[in-house]
Amino acid sequence: MSTNSSNYSKRSSTYSMEDRPWSDLPSELLQVILSRLPLPYHPSFSAVCKSWRDVTFRVYPADISPLLVYFKRWGDGILHCYSPSLNKSFRVSSPLDLSECELYSSKDGWLVLYREHEVILANPVASLMRNFPGLPFLNSFSGIAFSGRPPHKCTIFAIDSMFTSSVEISIWRPSRGWVSNIRYGNDYPFVAAPYSSPAVHNGRFYCLGVEGNLGVFNPKRATWKVLASPKSFAYKPEESYLVESKGKLLAVHVGNHNPPVRVVSLNEAEMVWERVITLSSATLFAGPGVSLVTTNRPKRMKNKVLVSRLIGKPETIEAEIRRFEGRAFFVPKQSSQQTPGEGRKQEATEKPGVCCYSLRALKSSGYRDSIWYPCSIWYEPRTVMMSKLRFKM
Structure with a gap:
């Protein structure tokens, strides 16, 4: 050539x-x-x-709205995360051992769980978990919450309220560990609302009573007091949840009454509950364990209350949570398949999703036909700066 x-x-x-x-x-x-x-x-x-x-796996943002986190089967430790923004549920693979755990509340990206003789703080986004063992008895708490910076510089508060005359409180402090089962007398009859966890307000833990009254624990002075007012709600709701938002205490009432969802705010000057007519641009995520008020959510969620009850069977995807530059994403597993047609088949009739109530339109969707998972809470995913965490077990 x-x-x-x-x-x-x-x-x-x-x-x-x-x-x-x-x-x-x-x-x-x-x-x-x-x-x-x-x-x-x-x-x-x-x-x-x-x-x-x-060859591309679809990536779903996990942090565009709070997630409804729940265990579908008692004790299996497998987290399911429903995203109301995506209207999809994710069965999350995690290295964290959450077997035999109960979900109690969440805050600042951390789940608060209870397992025999210990409280657990877990961050499924960062795959971090810290155990707080040492509770002497197998307790069944009315509520658990924490204040401060998790997982080390925080104070954990747990209350057991079964009798009108007294409560039992367990408190964990970084310097002392657990001080457990301290009995406090009630100044006025008080039984904690069974589905409402304590809310942190002005450095104190506020607990909502079934009648609408309030009990307050001061962690600095280790004192408990049932307030003389407010004495009660204007009516008796089936379920009530307490939430703190922008320096105010709100209570959400949910049940088979008309309307099925009501929101009231505590007027601290007169110590009475007042009806909330609008949330403006905010969205209230209400449910057992913890309720959240957020802004900057999709427009269709504004001025609405989303209740932690699922309607139908939303599409389910097996996935893992990954972090990138301060954000969290659901990444489906390569071998995973979406639950065959569950979401699409029911779309025309049941419209799978979450129970939602519009304060403006005074309308709700599907409360009576919805499903409530007993071990479920709202959760805001947050990443954690690893360099700032120094675990001392």
Whole structure:
């Protein structure tokens, strides 16, 4: 072969390789590229062409709204996270051992759980967990909450309220550990609302009573007091949840009455409950264990109360939670499949989702036909700066 012929062949080969379409890249190479690509860019990667889309796992943001976290089966420790923004439920794989745990509340990205003789703080986004053992008895608490910076510089408060005349309180402090089962007398008859965890307000733990009265624990002075007022709600709701928002205490009433959801605010000057007509641009996530008030959510959620009850069977995806640059994402497992057609089949009739009440329209969706998981709470995912955590067990 002549020199001219050889040069032409090389030029032809080079041109052919440069002109080769992106869709011809081997799937193995695409998977390597994808594995090194930041999670927020996965959607753009999948939009290049069909072959790229075929190797891409869809990534779902986990932090655009609070999640309804629950155990579907008692004791299995497998977290299910329902996102009302995505209207999907994620069965989350986690290295954390949450077996035999009860969910009690959440705060600042940490779940508060109870297992025999210990309280647990767990952050499923950062895969971090700290145990607080040493409770002498197998307690059944009315509520558990914490204040301060988890998981070390915090105070844990647990209350057991079964009798009108007294309560039992256990408190954990970083310097002392547990001081357990201290009995305090009630100045006025008080029984804690069974589905409402304590709310931290002005450095104190406030507990809601079934009648609408309040009990307050001061952790600095280790004192407990049932307030003389407010004495009660204007009516007796089936369930009540206490929540602190922007320096105010709110109570959410849920039940088969009309309307099924009511919100009241504590007027601390007169110590009476007052009806809340609007949440403005905020959204209230209400339910057992913990209730949250958030802003900057999707427009369709504004001025609404979302109750921790599921309607129908939302689509379920097996996934893991990953972090990237301070954000959290659900990443489906490669071998996972979405629950076959559950969400789509019921869309036309039951409209799977979460029970929602509009304060503006005075309408609710599906409360009577909804499903309540006893061990379920609202949870705001947050990442944790690893460098700031120094575990001392």
